[in-house]
Amino acid sequence: MRHRDDDRDESFDAFAAATMPRLRRVAYAWCHDWHHSDDVVQDTMERVYAAWPRVRRGGEEYAYARTTLVRRLISENRRAWRRHEDTGLEAVPASRHDTAPDATGPALERLDALDLLRRLPVRQRAVAVLRFLEDLPVGEVADLLQCSEGTVKSQAHHARRFLHEHLTDPHTPDGARR
C-alpha cells in the first residue's frame, strides 16, 4: 500500500510540475489576477489529486485538469462576490455582455492582447482563451462551456475581429504589434 501511494505521489508530482504553470497562464488570461490564478490552480489540482488514480487510468490528465479549472472559473464568474475583480467587464451594461466588447477606459491602441482580452464579454473571453491560447477545437470548447458549436464559432469570430482590429498597427511593416 505504501509503495502504491509513493508511486501515485511521484506521478502526480511530475504531472503537477509540468501542468501547473500552464494552467496558471490559462487562469491568468481568464481572470487577470496572478494570486487568484494561483488559488484557482491549487484548488483545481486538489481535485485532480483526489481523483488521481482514476484520472491517470483515463490517460488524459491535462484535459481533466483543464476541464476542472475551466468549470471552476465559470462557476466563479457566476458568483457575485467575485464581481469586484471584474470591474473592466462589469462596468459594461449587461445587455452588451454577450454581444460587444467594452470600448471604454484607456485608449485601446495602447493595450496589449491580454488587456484587450479583458475587455471582451465574459463568454467571448472564455472562448478566446480556450480557442486561441489552448488551441482547442470548436467541439471541445462547446462541450466545456456547455453551449452549441455555432455559439463558439460566433463568439470566437467576434473576439478575433476585436483583437485583430485593435492589435493591428498599420504603421508597422507586418501590420501587427504585441
Next chain:
Amino acid sequence: MTHPDHHDHPGEDDDRLQFDVSAGLRAALDDRPAPPPTWDLQRMKSRGRRRRTRARAVPVVAGLLLVAGAGAVVATTGAGCPWNSATTTVAPSVGGDPDQVVRDYLAARRAGDNARAFDDYWVPGVGARIDVTGERLSADRIDVGAPHPEPTGPGTPAQGWEQAVSVPVTMTWDSGPGLTTGKAPVDGQVVLVRDSDGQPWRIASSFLEPPLYSVPNVG
C-alpha cells in the same frame, strides 16, 4: 500560429485576418511580469486526500442514513416490512366465533391489509407462508358456512392443538396467478384452532387456493 481547422465563422473574414491572435496572446503573457507562484504542493495534496476521503464517505453515510430511515419507519409504524401494507382496515375479532373470524380475515385480505390479517388471525409461526401468499385477495361472492369440529390427531392441520374447527368457504376468485381466463369458483375450508375456551380462534390452515389451471368465465 495558424489554425487550419479553425473556421470560426461561416464567412471568410477570419481567414483573411493578418494578425495571429494566438501568437499575440502568448507573447503578451510572456511579457507580463508574473510573481512566483504561491501554491504549496504538500498542502494541496493533503487537502486532496481529505477531499477524496469525503467523496468516499458520502455514499456510505447516505446508505446508512437510508437504512436508518427505513428502520425508523418500521419501528414507528409497526409494519413487519415497509413494502407490506400497514393500514388497519378491519378490527380483529379477538373473541368472535370461528365463522366471524374467517369473515374478518377475508375482509382484511380483500382490503390488502395482509400484514394485519396474517398477524392477527393466524397462529404464530406462519411467516414463510405469509410471504408466499401475501397478496391482495381478489374475490367476491364470499359465503362463509357454519363451523364443524375438526380432528386434532397426528397428520392433521390442527395437530397439537386442543380444539379445532373447520369453516367451509365458497367464493369466486376474480384473478390470480393460476387463472388465465375468467373467474374461478373456489370451494374450500379454513381450519381454526385454540387450546382453551377462553382463547380466541386462530387460523392454522387455509385451503382457499385458486385452481392452478385455466377455467372458463363463470362471472
